Amino acid sequence: MRLPGDDALGSANARLGTRFWIYPQPPFIPGYEQPDRVWLSIPRDEIGEGPSDLTVYVVDPLVDKQPYGFNQFPPFDGAKRLPAMPGPDRHFDNLSPNSRAFLSVHAYACVRFVLDIWQSYLGHPIRWFFAQTFPRLEIIAFVNWDNAHAGYGFLELGCSDVEGIRRPYALNFDTIAHEIGHIILLSETGIPTAPLRDSDFFAFSEAFSDVVSLISFLQFDSAIDRLLRRTRGNLLLYNELNRFAETSPETQIRLATNFRRMSETTREVHDRALPFIGAIFDTIVELYHRELVERDCADTRLLDFDIRDLEQDEFDRFRQMTAAAFQVKPMFFRLALTAARDAVGQALAGALPTLDPDTLRLDQAANAVISAASGATAELLEANFAWREIISQR
Numbered sequence: 001m002r003l004p005g006d007d008a009l010g011s012a013n014a015r016l017g018t019r020f021w022i023y024p025q026p027p028f029i030p031g032y033e034q035p036d037r038v039w040l041s042i043p044r045d046e047i048g049e050g051p052s053d054l055t056v057y058v059v060d061p062l063v064d065k066q067p068y069g070f071n072q073f074p075p076f077d078g079a080k081r082l083p084a085m086p087g088p089d090r091h092f093d094n095l096s097p098n099s100r101a102f103l104s105v106h107a108y109a110c111v112r113f114v115l116d117i118w119q120s121y122l123g124h125p126i127r128w129f130f131a132q133t134f135p136r137l138e139i140i141a142f143v144n145w146d147n148a149h150a151g152y153g154f155l156e157l158g159c160s161d162v163e164g165i166r167r168p169y170a171l172n173f174d175t176i177a178h179e180i181g182h183i184i185l186l187s188e189t190g191i192p193t194a195p196l197r198d199s200d201f202f203a204f205s206e207a208f209s210d211v212v213s214l215i216s217f218l219q220f221d222s223a224i225d226r227l228l229r230r231t232r233g234n235l236l237l238y239n240e241l242n243r244f245a246e247t248s249p250e251t252q253i254r255l256a257t258n259f260r261r262m263s264e265t266t267r268e269v270h271d272r273a274l275p276f277i278g279a280i281f282d283t284i285v286e287l288y289h290r291e292l293v294e295r296d297c298a299d300t301r302l303l304d305f306d307i308r309d310l311e312q313d314e315f316d317r318f319r320q321m322t323a324a325a326f327q328v329k330p331m332f333f334r335l336a337l338t339a340a341r342d343a344v345g346q347a348l349a350g351a352l353p354t355l356d357p358d359t360l361r362l363d364q365a366a367n368a369v370i371s372a373a374s375g376a377t378a379e380l381l382e383a384n385f386a387w388r389e390i391i392s393q394r
């Protein structure tokens, strides 16, 4: 039955955004077997089959495609599988997660989800660094290759192969967020054209991309909820945050909860990125503690300790108190964590326009992030970057 005004209502609803499913962690991670339903900001009437829109499109090659190499660029012009289609309501939450088309839809949703977050922090739309050549980012949903990479105009997703079990990176939010992190950085700073020999741009790019992955993961309500319930509010415990790169194609497992300082790193870019990632992670945790103390959910003495250096009895005391408070008022814990996440995310985004990709050093990047922060966030960032030997003690 059609009622008068149906059309007007329909078009207003179409502007509300579009529904998708995303797995916050790959579905083989215990506790994450079910995807979350998310709303992306892009209106339904702006997404076509594929999915595709004005700046992003997905293709799924019909035959084994060779990954793009040096000097190979999109568009992919080989035979393609049929594009994924939306449901009758034009949302994309209609497909079975076991279908091949789901890979395309999931990869697209992850990319758009990360863009929504970082455009919010940046305060403007992200314009691809390759936009003059390619107006749209091409996502290759699946290639038979144990890697994932982003480049000039493309994001290409293979599959990990662990003891014969193949897991498509199209279902791995962390991997996609990391690769989009590289693209966001280049899009904001421009491409290095004549980098100085001791430029840290590529090390910073790895650090930034891991942090994009981490902070984007923390946007899932279900992930925050699970994380806090599992740790009973105590983020000093081992938790999901530091698992975010576990099947990363980039050889190492990069831990956000590392204790590395600059004097302990090599020149290898992923290794050199670790102290920066650690400083960001510690800042989020310490800001979270401050928020908890302000909301009377944690002992104020928690702020007096170096979290990297807690004795077992101190640790036990804090754990008991946060667990008791979490039992009574879990909502404040969620608020504390999202506030900490956003303060740091905003500072990172705010720093990007000031960075010069040719001459960038990690201490400059750190100082830019501190300058883009305010109050307690800036203070904690400064202390943590200093502890990591990225900037000198002031």
Ligand SMILES: [Zn+2]
Pocket (backbone or CB within 6 Å): 178, 182, 205, 206, 209, 250
């Ligand atoms: Zn990377």
